[in-house]
Amino acid sequence: MNLNDPRDLLWMACICYGISFATGMLKTFRVEIQWFRNVPILAILCGFVAQTRALYLRGLEVQGCPLGNTLERTQFILWSLILAFLILRFMWRLNLLGTFCAGLAMGAGFLSLSLPGSDSPYWTDPDYIRLFSDPWVELHASIAIFSYGLFSLLAIVSGMYLVQRNALLSRKPRLIGSFLPPIHDLEHAGFRLLSVGVAFLTLSIVVGGMHWTRHPEFVTSTKLYVTLLLWLGYAILFFMRMGNHLYGSKFAKVSIALFCMAIISLSFVNSKSKKPQIPVSASSLVSLDPYK
Structure with missing residues (x-):
């Protein structure tokens, strides 16, 4: 895993969002394990940091806001989704909102990374x-x-x-x-x-x-x-x-x-x-x- 490669960081973010979604659903089904009570939000934060760094590095490559292909636009939308959730979490405590946000970020993130041609290197x-x-x-x-x-x-x-x-x-x-x-x-x-x-x-x-x-x-x-x-x-x-x-x-x-x-x-x-x-x-x- 290369921490200076945007795609590797985006895969890492998807994994973190997947962990958040899985642990959030376990809590929903009343699986109470003391040590992972805060795992869902911590995993979302880790995924958000990795995604932010990935978009930052890609922005340096394209010399601007990375919105030039399907992958970049999808990831920017997902980044905005998680950012909005993290901000609103301190205003409205809506149960399971983080779990569903993590699920969407994981699914759409994996899809955008897996689709052929979604990340055309136009900047080269x-x-x-x-x-x-x-x-x-x-x-x-x-x-x-x-x-x-x-x-x-x-x-x-x-x-x-x-x-x-x-x-x-x-x-x-x-x-x-x-x-x-x-x-x-x-x-x-x-x-x-x-x-x-x-x-x-x-x-x-x-x-x-x-x-x-x-x-x-x-x-x-x-x-x-x-x-x-x-x-x-x-x-x-x-x-x-x-x-x-x-x-x-x-x-x-x-x-x-x-x-x-x-x-x-x-x-x-x-x-x-x-x-x-x-x-x-x-x-x-x-x-x-x-x-x-």
Whole structure:
């Protein structure tokens, strides 16, 4: 295991998240072992440190925020997810939230590392200079990806809400339901996460719009429409929830559906932008970024 190799560090982070998920589930099933009571949160912290170092080292290689391929974008979203969880953990003590976050980080992390072609070494091209031609574009992309991390946490909380609601409606004691937070706490947490996520995504669009007005040639209509439609979907969800027009299970289901659409849109925009056969250069690499 090379601690100076980003991929090795990302594998290490996945293993740590897997340990956190496994021990968290053991605690859920009432397997009480005194010495590993704090193992889940400690494993998440170790995984977060390893993931942070991996993204830092990759950032040095690409000379910017590492968002140039599928692996980097996925790992940045997962890093944002864990960061949001660690921050919110001190504000809301939601049982099993860390376990589910670790499970998602482990699964998506392993998948992104295992998929062939997900980590194309674009920075080794002889004509490569840097991923982002403008610091405002880099800021726009990083804020957008961070908002996706918040929306992934919202999707997890929404899933927990649906599980708890189903357990309450069935009126049958279920093991997982007894460990989940009260349903009203989950609903309040979901709205707060949505509010913060929409704020960050709005800020990202404002920053990106400043660049687009100066260099519209770097932004395709497809990327622009997908980004605006996604923002519009979350904004409508926010105002409908704030006005109590959409709440409860419907709010949770729409939150999960929107996040799935957000993840699918990444692949859609990326695949569309790769169709034209053009020489690889610094400017073309910039245009391949779906968040510009």
